[in-house]
Amino acid sequence: MATSLESSPTMTNDILIFAEQRNDKLHPAALQIVTPAKALAAKTGGQVVACVIGDTVDAAVGAIDRAGVQAIVTVRDAALANYSALRYRTALAAVIAKRQPRVVLLPATFMGRDLAPRVAARTQAGLATDVVELKIGEDGALDVRRPVYNGKAFCHVAFPKDRLAIASVRPNTFPAASGPGGAPRENLPYAATPGDERINIQEVARAGGEIKDVTEADVIVSGGRALKNEDNFRLLFELAKELDAAVGASRAACDAGYQPHSRQVGLTGKTVTPVLYIACGISGAIQHLAGMRGSKVIVAINTDKEAPIFKLADYGIVGDLFKVVPALTAEVRRLKG
Amino acid sequence: MKVLVIVRQVPDSTTNIKIRPDKQDIDRAGVKMVVNPFDEFAIEQAVQLREKRQDVTGVTALIVGPAAAGEALRTALAVGCDDGLHLQDPAFDALDELQLAALIATVVKGGGYDLILIGKQEIDLDSGQLGPALAELLDLPHVGAVVKFELAADGKSFVARRRIEGAEEVVQVNLPALVTADKGLCEMRYPSLPNLMKAKKKPVKVMKAADVPGWPAIAGHLGGTKLHTFQPPPERPPGKLLDGEPDQAAKELVRLLREEAKVI
Numbered sequence: 001m002a003t004s005l006e007s008s009p010t011m012t013n014d015i016l017i018f019a020e021q022r023n024d025k026l027h028p029a030a031l032q033i034v035t036p037a038k039a040l041a042a043k044t045g046g047q048v049v050a051c052v053i054g055d056t057v058d059a060a061v062g063a064i065d066r067a068g069v070q071a072i073v074t075v076r077d078a079a080l081a082n083y084s085a086l087r088y089r090t091a092l093a094a095v096i097a098k099r100q101p102r103v104v105l106l107p108a109t110f111m112g113r114d115l116a117p118r119v120a121a122r123t124q125a126g127l128a129t130d131v132v133e134l135k136i137g138e139d140g141a142l143d144v145r146r147p148v149y150n151g152k153a154f155c156h157v158a159f160p161k162d163r164l165a166i167a168s169v170r171p172n173t174f175p176a177a178s179g180p181g182g183a184p185r186e187n188l189p190y191a192a193t194p195g196d197e198r199i200n201i202q203e204v205a206r207a208g209g210e211i212k213d214v215t216e217a218d219v220i221v222s223g224g225r226a227l228k229n230e231d232n233f234r235l236l237f238e239l240a241k242e243l244d245a246a247v248g249a250s251r252a253a254c255d256a257g258y259q260p261h262s263r264q265v266g267l268t269g270k271t272v273t274p275v276l277y278i279a280c281g282i283s284g285a286i287q288h289l290a291g292m293r294g295s296k297v298i299v300a301i302n303t304d305k306e307a308p309i310f311k312l313a314d315y316g317i318v319g320d321l322f323k324v325v326p327a328l329t330a331e332v333r334r335l336k337g
Numbered sequence: 338m339k340v341l342v343i344v345r346q347v348p349d350s351t352t353n354i355k356i357r358p359d360k361q362d363i364d365r366a367g368v369k370m371v372v373n374p375f376d377e378f379a380i381e382q383a384v385q386l387r388e389k390r391q392d393v394t395g396v397t398a399l400i401v402g403p404a405a406a407g408e409a410l411r412t413a414l415a416v417g418c419d420d421g422l423h424l425q426d427p428a429f430d431a432l433d434e435l436q437l438a439a440l441i442a443t444v445v446k447g448g449g450y451d452l453i454l455i456g457k458q459e460i461d462l463d464s465g466q467l468g469p470a471l472a473e474l475l476d477l478p479h480v481g482a483v484v485k486f487e488l489a490a491d492g493k494s495f496v497a498r499r500r501i502e503g504a505e506e507v508v509q510v511n512l513p514a515l516v517t518a519d520k521g522l523c524e525m526r527y528p529s530l531p532n533l534m535k536a537k538k539k540p541v542k543v544m545k546a547a548d549v550p551g552w553p554a555i556a557g558h559l560g561g562t563k564l565h566t567f568q569p570p571p572e573r574p575p576g577k578l579l580d581g582e583p584d585q586a587a588k589e590l591v592r593l594l595r596e597e598a599k600v601i
Binding site: 082083085086089109110111113114115116117118120121122124125126127128129130147148149150151152153154155156157158159160163195198199200201202203204205206212213215216219243261262264267268269275276286287290293296297298299300305310312313314315316317318319320323324327328330331332335 | 348350351352354356363374375433434435438439460461462463464465466467468469470472473474476478479480481482484496500501502503504505506507508509510511514520521558559560561562563564565566567568569570573574576577578579580583584586587588590591593594595598600601
């Protein structure tokens with residue numbers, strides 16, 4: 001049953017961050033959430049405490065230490081080698097019970113989105129997901145800002161006072177933090193809750209080989225139905241390779257079978273927030289804009305100068321993608337020497 | 338084996354969102370409401386199980402919302418759900434996602450549901466909280482963002498594929514369990530007019546706050562967040578259109594991305 005933290009007399013002013021790792025590789029978003037955590041801790045007068053859950057996590061612990069956190073709590077166990085919603089909620093709730101933070105931040109990644117609601121329900125906290133701004137309000141409670149209606153509006157979320165506040169933070173919203181390192185470390189044993197073994201991970205299948213997933217890439221080259229067929233996406237893959245980018249696609253292109261739905265960016269696809277998004281032959285239907293409008297810099301290449309994508313684009317080229325994209329690839333390659 | 342599908346009613350994705358003058362919500366006047374697209378995938382999966390499997394004896398669709406939300410429930414019944422449960426009380430309007438999870442958990446606990454299906458997120462608030470939180474409160478395992486679902490022949494477990502960054506996880510879970518549906522699981526069939534008419538005859542149980550055991554204390558011990566100060570998204574400064582031949586335009590774009598935007 002849930003562990004009550006409500007009105008806990010022992011609640012500290014600390015900010016706990018969930019430092020997500022897979023295969024001992026820290027997720028880049030974990031370094032980013034330390035940045036708002038430090039700002040919150042400066043206001044509450046508490047410490048930034050990192051929590052690393054897994055089996056072998058030495059490299060991940062080293063990486064989060066260099067973000068300048070003030071303490072690191074690990075939960076290491078062979079049973080935690082792969083992510084399981086049940087085992088990880090048990091582990092994270094145990095760290096929360098031990099450290100009694102005032103605020104818990106997770107990255108709004110696949111893992112963070114899956115884990116945060118379970119942990120919030122278990123610890124009887126308040127929760128806001130995918131937040132882009134965080135502050136401690138005048139009443140001392142957390143207040144955050146987040147996109148709603150697929151980015152067509154933003155709203156604030158006020159947390160109740162005297163109750164644990166949990167927020168997942170949208171990746172690529174904050175810069176990665178750095179610091180001196182050398183934070184004290186503590187390991188908590190993994191004390192399984194009966195039933196934790198009910199989720200049995202059979203296989204983790206890497207998809208797409210060396211090409212990155214759209215949700216973890218800093219640069220995305222994306223194509224629409226104007227690509228005409230699967231084979232023509234080769235042009236985008238060539239540019240993506242030069243830019244170390246992922247390849248995305250519109251719903252129209254995925255529905256037409258040019259690319260798998262795992263690459264679909266948009267309302268019913270993936271929401272992405274890369275540093276650079278290059279939309280090739282994408283007109284900019286609301287469905288698509290919902291998934292990529294949070295990108296930092298947007299480039300549009302389209303033959304139709306009235307296409308809605310140009311309203312959102314920082315840079316636009318009105319032209320034939322079959323000529324422009326190879327020229328871009330050649331230019332990037334030339335500059336790289 | 339009994340299946341429960343959670344349905345949300347949301348503004349159509351093409352709706353132009355306007356913010357109320359007091360900034361405390363969006364302006365809902367004249368907004369077209371539809372079944373949450375991710376919940377459609379969950380509904381279709383439930384209905385397909387009902388059709389293909391003798392051992393699936395019933396699919397109940399549950400919605401929390403005002404009388405008008407009954408329309409979304411009727412869509413679920415028209416495509417093949419057997420009966421509906423409509424939690425309808427103005428007192429439920431103020432609940433946040435975690436409190437909604439607590440409400441639903443209280444109502445369905447002991448209902449004998451072996452499988453609960455729900456969309457991975459709702460496209461109005463985009464929070465994605467309800468599925469995993471409900472699983473936690475019901476002490477069920479959950480598998481999130483599922484793109485493929487196969488029920489074992491003995492009906493005691495399933496294998497699901499779920500998307501994670503750049504990979505897919507294959508997960509085996511014993512029932513009872515909760516699954517959240519992602520795009521790719523299945524597309525909901527179109528509710529035909531005759532079936533929409535027939536759906537009006539399917540049983541829908543309406544529950545008020547007074548019918549919920551332990552209300553309102555069950556929602557008082559968690560969540561409690563309040564939305565405020567709605568704003569339009571920040572305006573993007575007007576972009577630069579690059580002219581000229583493809584080679585020239587490409588060169589200029591790469592220069593601007595390096596020197597001005599500093600992103601490559």
